[in-house]
Amino acid sequence: MKFGIVFFPTVGPSDKSAEVYFDEALRLVDLAEELGFEHVKIVEHYFFSYGGYSPDPVTFLAAAAGRTRRVRLGTSATIPAFQHPVKLAGKLAMLDNISHGRLDAAFGRAFLPDEFKAFGIPMDESRDRFVEGVDAIKRLWTEEDVVFDGTFHRFGPVTLLPRPVQQPHPPVFVTTARSAESCAEAGRAGHHLQTVPNVMSTEELQSRLSVYRAEWAASGRTPGTEQIHFSYPCVVAEDGEEARRKGRVDDDRNSAAIRDAVASWGTTRSDAYPGYEKLVEATKTSHFESKMEQNKLLIGSPDQVRSQLEQISQWFGDDITISLGVHSGHLSYEDAAATMRLMAEQVLPKLNGGRG
Template sequence: MKIGVTFFPTVGLQDKAASQYYDECLALAVLADELGYHHIKTVEHYFFTYGGYSPDPVTFLAAVAARTTRIRIGTSAVIPAFTHPIKLAGKLAMLDNLSHGRLDVAFGRAFLPDEFEAFGVPMDESRERFDEGVEACKALWESENVRFEGRFHSFGPVTLLPRTVQRPHPPVYVTSARSLDSCKAAGSLGHRLQLVPGILSLEQMQEALRVYRAAWADAGRDPSDAEVHLGYPCYIADDAEEAYRIGRYDDERNGAAISAAVSSWGRVSSSSYPGYEKLADTRLRAGFDQKLAKNKILAGTPETVAQQLATVANRFGDNLVVSLNLHSGHLSQQESERTLRLMAEQVVPSLPGARSAV
């Protein structure tokens, strides 16, 4: 098991200035590098407190790369539907060079109607734009004199500069919310997989992993390379009630942020996103205690969080990359630092086979 950090802001101007949030996250990234964590990742979102302080992951990750030496940096995720593939592939290739080959690239489809509307992109095209964007970026990284003919973008022959440090390209992750077809496609194409435990049942998670790993093996690939990324909110303190207190508060604020961001699903539907209209119904959203009971949130003392991670490993198998969402901006930098240190110094050493380098 490898362990890293994802920054997913859910704050806005009424909470704290963006510059303060970035400063706090950069300080935490430096500490994570010093403690030996595996990665730092951040998201791409717009307009809302739900991720809106991170419209360009590459900009933030370039700042992380300049301040760190060992830790991997990653997108979680960039959205091909909103950026021309030449621009996107070029920015990411530049970041791979600035980090001296420490980049992981996760691509996502996006799911917020207001973002698609602002970019003038029909939601029903999201799957095709995603597939075409990933294909085009990989072609630009892998080859020279690339000629590309797609439904949405055609170009070439062109040779992208700079070339990526990692050859043929940085590791590629794709995110799947609920689609087993997406999991199968990721395995067949040799992409690593990102799943969101918070929105899937245990049975759905296990079936998604079974489909993905079977497709990976059927394609003749080494099973040990089939990494799966799982993200969890995380709150650790020596006193369990303190961890639950800050976790409950952060979860409530995060819930308010996502409720505002997904409210437009109450007036929108898309054949490409079956069932997503339910996101607008806040009555269906689980609370902190329900998530904790189902192991969808990591919280408590170092001992209890170690037990939770052991359960994650037992349920979901090998080659897991666990990413801790520990600083949405509502907690203090010191509280997030405490979680980072306790995870590195007390939790990870007690895990059998943990390979976070902590």
């Protein structure tokens, strides 16, 4: 298993200013580099405390690139539907050059109705826009004199500058939350996979990974070369009860943030998002204790979290990569730094295979 950190802010101006949050987050980037973590990622969302402090992952990752030399930099994820592919391909290629080839490019469809409304994009078009956008970006990275004639974008002939450092292009990840078909499509297309175990049962996730791995192999790619990344909120303290107290606070605030963000699903329906109207009720019945029982949160003493990770490895395989959500903004910088140090010094060295 490999380990990195992911930033998913769930704070707003009444909790902490964006200036302070990003100062803290960039100090944690420095610590990730120092402690040997594999990657740093950040999300893309808008308007709500649920991720709203991060409307442009590339801006944050460019700042992170300037103060690191080793750690990989990941979008988690950026949304092709909300940007012209020429613009997004160019921004990501610039980041790959600034970081000397350390970009992991993850793309997602988005799922919040208010975001689509603000951009004037119909939700029913999200899948088609996603597929077209990723295809256009990959062509812009790898071809010259690109002529693109899509449903939503037409351009060319153009040759993108700068060219990416990584050849033929940076690793491409698909971020999916619930869709089994999205996992299958990712495997067929040769895209790596990012997902959040918190939104489905262990059995559902095992089934989706089986489909993904089977499609990856069936497409002629070497089994085991695919990358699978999971994200987990994480709070570690020497005293397990202290970690649980802090983790409960963090989870309660995170749950409140997503409740506000998905509220418009109460009056929104889209054939592209079957069942998403149930999100409103699901966020009302999300409980800290049940998440802990199901290993949806990595919270406890170093030994307790190590046991959780060993169970996760048994469920999903020891070749996965874990992104640790260490700083949503509700706990202090010191709490987040302590979590990272305890993970690096007391948890990961005792896992079978270490950090990989």
